[in-house]
Amino acid sequence: MATGKQRQNMLARFIRLRLWWLRARPINDLLLSSLSNRIAMRIGVKPFKNIKESDAPFYNALVFGITCRTVVVTSALRNLPADYIEAVLLHEYAHCKFRHSIKMTLIAVALLSIIVGTTIYILQFVETLTDMILLISMFVAVYIIIQITLRYIARRYELEADLFAVSNASNPCSYLRLLILLSQGEKNSRDVVSTLLSAHPPAITRIETIKTSFPHLAKCLE
Numbered sequence: 506m507a508t509g510k511q512r513q514n515m516l517a518r519f520i521r522l523r524l525w526w527l528r529a530r531p532i533n534d535l536l537l538s539s540l541s542n543r544i545a546m547r548i549g550v551k552p553f554k555n556i557k558e559s560d561a562p563f564y565n566a567l568v569f570g571i572t573c574r575t576v577v578v579t580s581a582l583r584n585l586p587a588d589y590i591e592a593v594l595l596h597e598y599a600h601c602k603f604r605h606s607i608k609m610t611l612i613a614v615a616l617l618s619i620i621v622g623t624t625i626y627i628l629q630f631v632e633t634l635t636d637m638i639l640l641i642s643m644f645v646a647v648y649i650i651i652q653i654t655l656r657y658i659a660r661r662y663e664l665e666a667d668l669f670a671v672s673n674a675s676n677p678c679s680y681l682r683l684l685i686l687l688s689q690g691e692k693n694s695r696d697v698v699s700t701l702l703s704a705h706p707p708a709i710t711r712i713e714t715i716k717t718s719f720p721h722l723a724k725c726l727e
């Protein structure tokens with residue numbers, strides 16, 4: 506049984522790893538802004554209006570919201586060479602280019618509306634406690650299936666963003682090397698639940714997908 510202190514530590518760890526972007530602050534980094542603007546112009550998207558930094562020891566970045574106006578990067582990421590930072594920004598811009606957030610939001614709203622609507626409809630035929638338990642179980646089961654479906658789509662979007670970013674990178678080898686760096690911080694294998702519920706494919710899968718689409722890049726890893 507976890508003590509109060511341990512529970513606090515677990516919560517702090519969870520926030521650090523999953524909600525790292527919450528404690529982001531705006532930064533005024535001219536080099537980063539100009540790199541971001543150049544990439545946006547190159548691939549034909551609106552540049553990020555706000556660039557924020559979150560103090561975290563791992564490499565990560567995230568675009569906020571469906572309008573793609575704000576990007577948050579970790580402090581560790583900012584210390585990487587410029588071509589690695591370009592790789593990350595390209596990946597985030599690719600999500601904007603393909604409107605992944607908008608698509609994902611629409612799919613989530615549609616699926617949740619169907620499940621809530623169906624549940625409300627069935628509710629009028631519920632007469633006994635057993636009916637109610639059955640209905641709730643069905644709701645939970647369908648909700649879990651929807652979550653697994655959404656995460657699967659998110660993983661497909663990650664691979665799509667990777668392929669677009671690699672094909673537009675000034676140094677595609679750096680993109681692959683960055684993924685190698687990310688793979689070093691990941692577990693060797695994921696359990697079934699983590700695999701199904703993760704919104705990101707393992708870095709090693711991302712590398713293999715890039716190598717399949719761009720076989721000539723295999724030389725980058727030699």
Ligand SMILES: [Zn+2]
Binds near residue numbers: 596597600663
């Ligand atoms: Zn991504």
